[in-house]
Every structure is written in C-alpha cells, then in structure tokens.
Amino acid sequence: MDYDVRSHLRQVKDSLSEDVCLVAISKFHPNEHIMAAYEEGQRVFGESHEQELARKHESLPADIIWHFIGHLQTNKVRFIVPYISMIESVDSIKLMREINKQAAKIDRVIDILIELHIAEEETKYGFTPDACRQLFVDGQWREMTNIRIRGLMMMASNTDDEAQIRSEFLQAKELFDEIKANHFAADDSFNLRSWGMSDDYPIACQCGSNMVRVGTLIFGPRVY
C-alpha cells in the first residue's frame, strides 16, 4: 500500500474532540485500505453505492458499522436494510416510507438522518430548510415506527469561500436546534449533526457538527 492510511487516520482522529463521531468514507477504496483503518481501531465506515457496499459488507469484518451516505433509490433500499446501521442521506418522504416498510418486514428499526439542501449547487439532493420544517410538521414520520430519526446531515457548497461554508453550516445548526426544540424536546435520540468532509470538517466542528464524514484525508484521492 503506497498511501499510509493508518497514520492519516490517526492525524484526523487526533484533530477531533472526543464527542465527534468520525465516519471514514471508504467509497471507491479497496478492502485493503479499509482493513488498514480497521486495524487502527476505526469501526464506522460510509459508502455511497449499494452494490459496492454489499460487496464490502460481505467480505469485511462483521463488526463494521456501515453508514449509507449517497443518493439511495427506493428500489435499492431492501438490499441494504438487513445490515445497514444508519442511512444518512434520506432526501425524500418516499424514501423514508420505503425504509420504514422494508425495515418492518425484517423487524428492524433503522437509524436515519434527514439530508438538508442548503448549498448553492443545484445538483445536491436533500430537503430545503422549509421542506424540512414541513416534513416534521406534517408528522407522517411519527407513524413510521421502524425508522428512528437521529438528526440532520448536510454538505456545504464546494467553494473556497470559508465565510460561505461557515454560514451554511450555521444555518444547518440553527435548523437542527429549531427542529429539536419543536419536535424532539424530550427525545435524546435526535442528537446527530452530520456535517464536515475532508476540506471543511474543522469549520464544521466549530459550527456544531458532531459527526464528520472524511474520505480523502484518510484514504487518499479516489480513483473512479
């Protein structure tokens, strides 16, 4: 292995405070690199494609905690629901319903995050802040007893403008606090704020993130 995954993982871990969960984003990286991180103690990994995740899940240690972080088509939900620990990228009510339905079939409760769309890019998936507010007000989620909404996830704009990135993270934090106060005041399980990637996680942590999704800094550049 040319790239020293273990020392890069250590550097990222050392830069995080203890209450921040590090999700090692291993998409497009081989099992060998994932195992290097695993041997360094990392257990939470994130993938964004169902088939790649299925292959890795089958061939890697069973105690790995897998997070799904990519756009998930409803017809793929049933394949990951038996083993996924968290689906961070829930971007529609239709997807929520499907996760709930498939989880009910096998008697599981799946942790999910609601993906926000705050960034300027039109390509990004997720609920706008208003759509997110509406989702919680509508209340259909309360009947979905096989999902548990753990918090919010978002990606900032892909820009060098630090003030812009900071302002987007702070918008997410404010929305989290609002939704927490309005709908989860008595529910400690709504407590996750997943923002921050390789380029911007230190800023994210200053803006209330407690779950960062870091790929490139740990595993090196992805070869697509």
Ligand SMILES: *Cc1c(COP(=O)(O)O)cnc(C)c1O
């Ligand atoms: C790929 C990806 C990441 C990791 O990005 P890096 O820049 O490699 O750290 C984080 N979150 C999501 C949703 C991703 O798709």
